[in-house]
Amino acid sequence: MKNATSKVIRKNKAQILESWMKYQLTDEDLRDDLMNMEELHGQSEQLLDSFLNALESGNMNDINAREFEPIRDTLGEISVMRARRGYSPRETGTFVLSLKQSLFDALEKEFKSQPEILYKEIILVNNLLDSLSIFTFETFIKGREEVILRQTDEINEISTPVIRVWEGILALPIIGTLDSARTQIVMENLLQEIVATGSSIAILDISGVPAVDSLVAQHLIKTVSATRLMGAECIISGIRAEIAQTIVHLGIDLSNIKTKASLASALRLAYDMMGVEVKKMDRRSKISLL
Numbered sequence: 001m002k003n004a005t006s007k008v009i010r011k012n013k014a015q016i017l018e019s020w021m022k023y024q025l026t027d028e029d030l031r032d033d034l035m036n037m038e039e040l041h042g043q044s045e046q047l048l049d050s051f052l053n054a055l056e057s058g059n060m061n062d063i064n065a066r067e068f069e070p071i072r073d074t075l076g077e078i079s080v081m082r083a084r085r086g087y088s089p090r091e092t093g094t095f096v097l098s099l100k101q102s103l104f105d106a107l108e109k110e111f112k113s114q115p116e117i118l119y120k121e122i123i124l125v126n127n128l129l130d131s132l133s134i135f136t137f138e139t140f141i142k143g144r145e146e147v148i149l150r151q152t153d154e155i156n157e158i159s160t161p162v163i164r165v166w167e168g169i170l171a172l173p174i175i176g177t178l179d180s181a182r183t184q185i186v187m188e189n190l191l192q193e194i195v196a197t198g199s200s201i202a203i204l205d206i207s208g209v210p211a212v213d214s215l216v217a218q219h220l221i222k223t224v225s226a227t228r229l230m231g232a233e234c235i236i237s238g239i240r241a242e243i244a245q246t247i248v249h250l251g252i253d254l255s256n257i258k259t260k261a262s263l264a265s266a267l268r269l270a271y272d273m274m275g276v277e278v279k280k281m282d283r284r285s286k287i288s289l290l
Contacts, residue, residue, distance in 0.1 A: 006055035019102040050074045060124045083143030092140045096133045162193040170199045175208030183219040203266045207238030217252045237266035
């Protein structure tokens with residue numbers, strides 16, 4: 001059964017949409033660099049149509065009811081899309097809340113001589129849009145969390161590259177904190193590359209690791225053990241003075257692991273282990289492997 005508000009929206013839909021667009025465009029925080037006018041108009045019209053269809057079912061209280069499923073789907077798509085594009089929660093919530101004033105204006109014009117009806121309809125619309133705005137915030141946050149998790153995975157992949165520095169020698173520079181999840185990525189990438197290249201030496205460079213505690217050291221030991229199980233020898237480089245002191249203070253035994261202070265030293269050790277000699281040949285400092 002149609003209610004008073006749905007009849008007003010059906011009667012004045014074009015004017016309400018135009019008014020709503022004006023309210024959105026006058027917002028000082030509108031991000032026109034993230035969405036053009038045509039797309040904003042399309043989203044607004046889609047939401048208004050879904051809102052009207054839900055109201056015409058006679059339900060103006062429960063947004064979790066079946067009648068509101070289309071509008072929940074619409075808001076869900078819009079919220080996730082805006083989260084991925086970099087909108088803030090406020091900007092996304094304002095998109096829904098700005099519809100209030102346009103509806104209030106239309107209701108006031110229609111029922112200005114009937115204050116009781118006007119008050120009742122405004123309260124109903126206000127409560128309904130508040131509930132929808134909360135739903136929008138919640139969906140937006142979920143979308144933003146998905147974006148953050150995806151970006152974290154991508155950063156972890158980028159920040160743990162396995163480099164083939166020479167035939168049979170791999171290097172994996174580690175930058176940032178080494179936790180359990182990242183250790184798993186490091187091991188997987190390194191072991192896959194050892195299998196793919198048939199390398200026998202892997203250098204783990206921790207020059208970019210800000211601090212080493214007992215947990216980080218255990219992660220390194222696990223990586224070295226996994227590398228040895230694949231038939232390759234592991235060298236840890238980037239052991240700074242403060243890191244060495246911390247390892248000794250913590251009582252961590254790295255005596256069975258080859259360690260070097262710098263990546264250059266680790267490379268020289270790897271060349272020696274491979275029986276490769278590096279010499280300077282001419283004035284242009286060309287390096288030739290004999």
